[in-house]
Amino acid sequence: MKKQSAVQKTARRFYGHGIPGVNPEQLAGKLIAVEGADGSGRSTQIAQLVGWLETGGHPTVQVGLKRSTLVSEELARAQEGNILSRTTLGLFYATDFADQLENMILPALRAGFIVLADRYIYTLMARDMVRGMDEAWLKNLYGIALEPDGVFYLSVEPEELVQRNLAKSATLDYWESGMDLGLSRDLFDSFVQYQIRMQAAFRHLQKTYGFEIIDANRPVEAVTRELRKKISGLMNGG
Amino acid sequence: MKTFRELNYPGRLVAVEGLDGSGKSTQIYLLKRWLEAEGIKVYFSEWNSSELVKSATSKGKKRELLTPTTFSLIHATDFADRYERHLLPLLRAGYVVLCDRYVFTAFARDVVRGCPPEWVRGVYNFAALPDLTFFFKSDLEVSLQRILDGRPKLKFFEAGMDLRLSTDPYESFRIFQGRILEQYLAMSREFDFLVMDANQAAEKQQVLVRKLVREHIDLSKFKRQGPLPLPPSVRREKRAEPPVAVVAVEEEAGV
Numbered sequence: 001m002k003k004q005s006a007v008q009k010t011a012r013r014f015y016g017h018g019i020p021g022v023n024p025e026q027l028a029g030k031l032i033a034v035e036g037a038d039g040s041g042r043s044t045q046i047a048q049l050v051g052w053l054e055t056g057g058h059p060t061v062q063v064g065l066k067r068s069t070l071v072s073e074e075l076a077r078a079q080e081g082n083i084l085s086r087t088t089l090g091l092f093y094a095t096d097f098a099d100q101l102e103n104m105i106l107p108a109l110r111a112g113f114i115v116l117a118d119r120y121i122y123t124l125m126a127r128d129m130v131r132g133m134d135e136a137w138l139k140n141l142y143g144i145a146l147e148p149d150g151v152f153y154l155s156v157e158p159e160e161l162v163q164r165n166l167a168k169s170a171t172l173d174y175w176e177s178g179m180d181l182g183l184s185r186d187l188f189d190s191f192v193q194y195q196i197r198m199q200a201a202f203r204h205l206q207k208t209y210g211f212e213i214i215d216a217n218r219p220v221e222a223v224t225r226e227l228r229k230k231i232s233g234l235m236n237g238g
Numbered sequence: 239m240k241t242f243r244e245l246n247y248p249g250r251l252v253a254v255e256g257l258d259g260s261g262k263s264t265q266i267y268l269l270k271r272w273l274e275a276e277g278i279k280v281y282f283s284e285w286n287s288s289e290l291v292k293s294a295t296s297k298g299k300k301r302e303l304l305t306p307t308t309f310s311l312i313h314a315t316d317f318a319d320r321y322e323r324h325l326l327p328l329l330r331a332g333y334v335v336l337c338d339r340y341v342f343t344a345f346a347r348d349v350v351r352g353c354p355p356e357w358v359r360g361v362y363n364f365a366a367l368p369d370l371t372f373f374f375k376s377d378l379e380v381s382l383q384r385i386l387d388g389r390p391k392l393k394f395f396e397a398g399m400d401l402r403l404s405t406d407p408y409e410s411f412r413i414f415q416g417r418i419l420e421q422y423l424a425m426s427r428e429f430d431f432l433v434m435d436a437n438q439a440a441e442k443q444q445v446l447v448r449k450l451v452r453e454h455i456d457l458s459k460f461k462r463q464g465p466l467p468l469p470p471s472v473r474r475e476k477r478a479e480p481p482v483a484v485v486a487v488e489e490e491a492g493v
Contacts, residue, residue: 016357017353017354017356017357019305019307020306020307020351020352020353020354021352069303070294070297070298070303070304070308070312071294071312071315073293073294074290074291074293074294075294078290081290083290083323084290084319085318085319085322085323086322087318087321087322087364088290088315088318088319088322088323090318091311091314091315091318091361092291092315094311094315095294095308095311095312095314095315098305098307098308098311099303099308102305102307102308103303134364137360137361137363137364140356140357140360140361141360141361143357144307144357
């Protein structure tokens with residue numbers, strides 16, 4: 001493997017064992033993850049950030065959940081069938097993540113790109129935790145993941161999320177409502193209860209992984225301003 | 239990790255492990271035939287056979303998209319699907335479940351591919367251990383010969399070509415299998431493998447396999463008491479048929 005001349009100031013690291021044969025110090029770019037439920041304004045903010053970064057002359061790559069070449073179709077099909085048990089679902093998403101990590105994120109970082117992740121391992125971990133998976137098991141599993149330079153969790157109150165989702169698509173998504181958990185047969189109730197649990201899981205993970213919680217109940221522009229400010233800071237500082 | 243017996247499951251799990259060409263699949267097939275004939279509730283599950291995951295795995299293999307990490311994770315997904323959807327409910331229902339390869343296959347292969355052993359074991363630690371694990375220990379050359387005689391074209395991952403051990407698939411396969419054998423041997427004591435001499439005649443091995451299974455598992459507890467009730471429309475047609483046919487129907491109902 002070629003040696004990169006620019007060495008990171010802040011030590012780059014994997015959370016655990018990482019990916020065999022990959023030296024994190026050779027990854028020169030920046031990895032920024034934006035987390036948040038559907039309706040948190042995540043996609044809007046990411047689109048904003050891409051525009052802003054590219055205008056500023058930074059080559060940018062986007063990754064997200066269920067976008068891998070390897071398993072995205074199969075995972076989508078399996079979710080339609082509603083026959084996935086929790087460990088299988090968790091591992092399927094982990095496979096999807098690992099494929100993108102190795103084939104998109106790491107090569108882009110090696111080439112000095114900014115990688116914007118539309119959700120990262122924290123959403124996957126929170127979902128699995130809400131479904132009763134063991135936290136130590138998840139930590140080991142996602143020990144393959146690279147620690148991002150910045151992680152921003154767009155936090156929105158569940159009541160507000162319901163309103164935004166209904167205004168957008170007039171219904172609530174089966175999985176984003178956690179219907180597989182059997183919390184309630186009522187889609188509305190299930191959505192609210194599930195999102196409350198997801199927020200609790202995120203707050204719990206925040207203690208370990210120390211990401212930034214952004215109040216995304218505010219107007220889009222206010223959130224954009226805050227994100228830009230924070231990302232400017234980490235681009236200059238790190 | 240505990241066995242299903244230690245976890246108080248009514249069922250028992252028997253696994254076979256060994257190199258490709260060690261004859262383990264033949265042995266577990268013969269074991270299955272015997273248990274069925276004895277009227278035991280038995281289910282057979284093969285490595286890498288989940289309907290849900292199969293197309294992703296074969297795409298990954300065909301297009302050589304897999305890295306050691308994704309190779310490991312996609313097989314873990316496959317295993318988890320079979321484990322949660324078939325093995326666990328059947329073991330709760332008091333079945334003798336036979337597995338052609340179990341987590342040890344992953345422990346051996348993934349580690350040879352360069353994944354950290356603790357990580358691989360951690361990923362699979364949701365699974366209980368088999369109550370019996372037969373390891374078919376054959377001479378490397380014997381296993382290689384069996385595979386290479388029958389199937390002249392080796393597949394990319396099967397030959398371990400992703401490890402870049404050699405540009406010659408046959409040479410790569412030899413080195414790869416040799417390393418897997420080392421891993422198996424290193425695990426043998428830790429996981430209480432029943433080590434079988436796979437160089438012996440198949441019939442002789444099967445006699446021993448059946449003896450060991452009878453010694454370790456009180457088979458009388460796993461007998462189907464009576465035929466399962468059939469749905470009304472089927473029941474009328476099937477009533478007059480000999481018991482053999484009933485066994486076949488039971489099997490379907492068990493799956």
